[in-house]
Amino acid sequence: MKSFKNGNLLVTSNPHMFAPTNTQKIMLAVVIALLPSLIASIVIFGLRALILAIVCVIASVFFEWAYEKLAKKENTVNDLSAVVTGLLLAMNLPVTMPYWQSVVGCFIAIVVVKQFFGGLGQNFANPAITARIVLFVSFGVRMTTWADPKQAKVLLASDAVTSATPLGVFNESGAAEAQSQFSLSDMALGMTGGSMGEVCAVALLAGGLFLIFLKVISPATPLAFLGTIAVMSLLHGDDPIWQICAGGAMIGAFFMATDYATTPTTTLGKVIFGIGCGFITMVIRFWGSYPEGVSFSILLMDIITPHIDHFCENRLYGNPKKAAKAEGGAK
Amino acid sequence: MGLFSNHMNSIHVNHHKSTAGAASVVMPVPEKVYISMSQHIGRPCAPLVAKGDHVKVGQLIGDVDAMISAPIYSSVSGEVVSIEEARSALGSTDTYVVIKTDGKQEPYEGLSIPDCKTKDDFIKAVRDSGVVGLGGASFPTSVKLNPANLDEVDTLIVNGAECEPFITSDHRNMLEHADDIVSGIKLIMHFLNLSHCYIGIENNKPDAIARLRDEISSSGLANTEVKELRSTYPQGAERVIVHEVAGKTLNAGELPASVGCIVSNVTSIMKIGEYFRTGMPMISRLVTIAGDCITNPGNVEVPIGAKYYDIVEFCGGYKSTPKKIIAGGPMMGKAQNNDGGTVVKNTGAVLFFSEAQAEAFDPTPCINCGKCHRACPVGLMPKEYAKAYKTNDVERLKNLKVMECMGCGSCSYVCPARKPLCFINTLAKSVVRGAK
Numbered sequence: 224m225k226s227f228k229n230g231n232l233l234v235t236s237n238p239h240m241f242a243p244t245n246t247q248k249i250m251l252a253v254v255i256a257l258l259p260s261l262i263a264s265i266v267i268f269g270l271r272a273l274i275l276a277i278v279c280v281i282a283s284v285f286f287e288w289a290y291e292k293l294a295k296k297e298n299t300v301n302d303l304s305a306v307v308t309g310l311l312l313a314m315n316l317p318v319t320m321p322y323w324q325s326v327v328g329c330f331i332a333i334v335v336v337k338q339f340f341g342g343l344g345q346n347f348a349n350p351a352i353t354a355r356i357v358l359f360v361s362f363g364v365r366m367t368t369w370a371d372p373k374q375a376k377v378l379l380a381s382d383a384v385t386s387a388t389p390l391g392v393f394n395e396s397g398a399a400e401a402q403s404q405f406s407l408s409d410m411a412l413g414m415t416g417g418s419m420g421e422v423c424a425v426a427l428l429a430g431g432l433f434l435i436f437l438k439v440i441s442p443a444t445p446l447a448f449l450g451t452i453a454v455m456s457l458l459h460g461d462d463p464i465w466q467i468c469a470g471g472a473m474i475g476a477f478f479m480a481t482d483y484a485t486t487p488t489t490t491l492g493k494v495i496f497g498i499g500c501g502f503i504t505m506v507i508r509f510w511g512s513y514p515e516g517v518s519f520s521i522l523l524m525d526i527i528t529p530h531i532d533h534f535c536e537n538r539l540y541g542n543p544k545k546a547a548k549a550e551g552g553a554k
Numbered sequence: 555m556g557l558f559s560n561h562m563n564s565i566h567v568n569h570h571k572s573t574a575g576a577a578s579v580v581m582p583v584p585e586k587v588y589i590s591m592s593q594h595i596g597r598p599c600a601p602l603v604a605k606g607d608h609v610k611v612g613q614l615i616g617d618v619d620a621m622i623s624a625p626i627y628s629s630v631s632g633e634v635v636s637i638e639e640a641r642s643a644l645g646s647t648d649t650y651v652v653i654k655t656d657g658k659q660e661p662y663e664g665l666s667i668p669d670c671k672t673k674d675d676f677i678k679a680v681r682d683s684g685v686v687g688l689g690g691a692s693f694p695t696s697v698k699l700n701p702a703n704l705d706e707v708d709t710l711i712v713n714g715a716e717c718e719p720f721i722t723s724d725h726r727n728m729l730e731h732a733d734d735i736v737s738g739i740k741l742i743m744h745f746l747n748l749s750h751c752y753i754g755i756e757n758n759k760p761d762a763i764a765r766l767r768d769e770i771s772s773s774g775l776a777n778t779e780v781k782e783l784r785s786t787y788p789q790g791a792e793r794v795i796v797h798e799v800a801g802k803t804l805n806a807g808e809l810p811a812s813v814g815c816i817v818s819n820v821t822s823i824m825k826i827g828e829y830f831r832t833g834m835p836m837i838s839r840l841v842t843i844a845g846d847c848i849t850n851p852g853n854v855e856v857p858i859g860a861k862y863y864d865i866v867e868f869c870g871g872y873k874s875t876p877k878k879i880i881a882g883g884p885m886m887g888k889a890q891n892n893d894g895g896t897v898v899k900n901t902g903a904v905l906f907f908s909e910a911q912a913e914a915f916d917p918t919p920c921i922n923c924g925k926c927h928r929a930c931p932v933g934l935m936p937k938e939y940a941k942a943y944k945t946n947d948v949e950r951l952k953n954l955k956v957m958e959c960m961g962c963g964s965c966s967y968v969c970p971a972r973k974p975l976c977f978i979n980t981l982a983k984s985v986v987r988g989a990k
Contacts (some may be wrong), residue, residue, distance in 0.1 A: 233877050233912050235893050236977035238963030239884040239905075240567070240719065246918055302918060344921040344971075480903060488924030488937075493805045539955055540806040540932040541793065 229475040250303035252439045256430035257310050257478065263413055263423035268318040272419045276313040278322050283309030290338045304343050308332050311351035314420020314474060318370050319380040324362050342385035344484045348525045351480050352518050369416030377393035388416040390470045394514035398461050410437030417470065424468040431477030440481040443493040448476040451501025459509055471517035472504065485525040492535035499524045562794050564786035565929045565964045567719050569758060574722040576852035578615035579732060581868045583630045583655045587859030589615065592648040593898045594686045595693050596622030603649050607634045612834050613662040624686050624694040627855035629837040630655040643881040643895035644888055648901060667833040676745035683829035684836040689790060689819035692900040695826070698818060699746060701811035701954060710742055711799055712753040714762065714820035715783055715790030718883025721903040723840040724820050726853045728762040731824050732769035738827030740775060745788050751778040754799040758785040787885060788962045792817050794931050806958055841897060843869050845906035847876040853972050862893045862904050880905040885963045914974035926965035926975055932958050936965035936975040943982040948989040955980045
């Protein structure tokens with residue numbers, strides 16, 4: 224072939240090659256990273272965990288699709304971000320949560336928190352965390368009814384034998400009582416009451432390390448978050464590992480505090496964010512009236528993220544501070 | 555630069571250097587050459603020949619009396635058939651001297667090996683060689699080698715990084731013409747009175763590193779050192795190579811000379827060495843022809859002014875229909891709207907991508923992942939200036955220092971949302987310029 228028809232060449236600006244990653248692949252990696260926790264929750268609590276997760280994912284994807292259809296926006300269901308939100312919300316619910324209330328949570332997450340603010344990347348707060356908090360204040364009893372995995376597996380909500388969570392006992396009766404009722408191995412494997420995806424620390428750690436390995440998330444946030452929890456536990460005279468495995472710390476540190484849209488982009492910003500989350504969490508655990516504070520801490524830090532970002536803007540190469548100041552002074 | 559790294563930010567790109575093993579082949583002169591009068595940064599040359607003139611190889615056909623300029627020589631012997639205006643590969647409208655070749659390739663009688671006594675003689679000879687920055691910037695080398703503060707300059711940095719994917723022409727020149735490179739370095743260090751020379755080469759070219767080290771030691775060139783660079787993009791950018799090789803930071807707006815360095819592309823140095831050996835000024839260059847549409851990809855010594863389609867024919871023609879033709883590398887090269895572009899002095903590569911290789915994406919919403927922040931070599935925040943550009947916020951754009959962008963394309967490369975961040979920055983720069 225000597226020549227070709229000119230005029231049908233693609234003319235675009237540079238660059239002309241691209242990294243193999245895209246939004247959909249990043250979201251898929253998060254879904255895969257959540258699978259160990261999902262499987263653990265099914266093993267620990269029973270088949271209802273799987274059904275609840277499927278309901279949340281389908282509802283979230285439906286709300287995303289329906290909102291974009293009604294608002295005449297481009298359909299973005301394919302980017303899988305709604306799947307991630309649905310799955311994360313399910314992980315934050317008790318296994319006995321009524322389905323209709325879970326669907327309400329998905330509506331809050333996708334429509335109110337995400338789409339009302341402009342869709343993917345524009346929301347100022349983590350949709351799953353915010354939905355969890357809204358459900359918590361709306362359906363307080365349901366959101367604090369915890370199935371005991373040692374007593375019975377759950378297929379129907381009525382199968383559950385309820386129990387307290389480790390942090391509930393910690394809040395009511397103190398560290399000694401909590402640690403005698405819930406051993407470290409129970410905490411690590413998730414054989415305790417709690418939200419279905421937050422109890423199994425080992426599964427969450429596996430998923431988190433997978434995301435760090437793929438460079439989907441930076442290790443800065445989880446290290447700062449969990450590190451702060453450990454330091455504050457030591458200062459308070461508690462077992463740091465027990466505190467890290469308790470409640471939503473692991474799922475929060477690896478999956479919620481690393482949400483791109485609502486957390487800082489620079490490494491320094493991520494460290495500040497993580498320390499803030501860890502600090503607020505422990506203040507609530509030690510001195511607050513609620514037993515657990517991970518969701519509140521992440522929501523609060525989400526809100527001040529723009530300020531952290533502003534404070535931690537990239538240091539430009541070859542722009543010495545002195546010169547910048549002198550320039551400012553000259554004006 | 556990160557919290558824990560002293561390197562400037564850079565990104566990993568797939569090198570695609572499959573033509574690295576392809577030894578250079580000389581292309582026969584085509585029927586006609588179209589020699590652009592605008593082959594350097596600065597005022598274009600005026601044609602010194604007229605229609606009907608007979609020219610020989612190496613004869614001066616274009617020059618201009620301007621500070622920043624370089625003369626242009628005929629790459630062929632033959633007859634000037636027209637002087638015409640046409641669109642260049644970069645989109646500008648330039649004057650072209652069109653020469654119908656006679657195939658004899660007779661060298662011009664007036665050529666001689668330069669005889670230099672002083673620095674000024676040398677700078678004049680470098681200008682006469684027609685050499686410009688052959689890595690892509692096409693800044694006249696004679697001007698670069700003669701900065702105002704030359705007495706404060708002590709280091710020559712030879713840029714053999716060749717960080718752009720696909721391109722291997724500098725690599726081949728280092729392997730095949732190490733002698734000319736070393737003699738070019740010798741001349742520059744001697745006449746400019748420089749005490750040090752670093753040759754920066756990415757560590758994905760171990761054969762070139764070894765070849766130059768051999769040549770340096772066998773020729774007894776003192777104070778010259780080959781520095782291995784990481785194989786990440788963009789190691790060959792001027793500010794990056796000064797930082798990585800000499801450990802010096804170029805502040806915003808500074809030229810390498812202000813930290814005592816002169817940076818020059820390795821092929822430019824080679825061309826200077828060649829000129830002082832043969833007396834033949836720059837009339838051809840090695841061009842990497844690659845991409846999945848080319849039957850026989852490789853490195854071709856092409857006369858300046860040859861059309862892309864002539865080179866393709868020499869390389870066995872197209873094996874599939876091209877969807878994208880790029881003058882230069884895939885990171886910073888310019889997409890063409892036809893295959894009738896002409897080779898100029900800084901054409902290091904021409905790439906021909908099929909539909910499968912020419913990736914095209916529709917941008918999706920920014921997910922705030924911050925990859926672009928970590929990719930930018932100079933630490934700009936592409937997603938922030940994309941926002942400021944959208945709202946036409948000139949003050950914010952100035953505060954974000956958009957003018958410091960070198961257009962390397964790293965931000966667009968890494969973006970998972972496929973935002974054309976590099977292009978947005980080009981537009982943002984013009985907004986800032988327009989607001990002044």
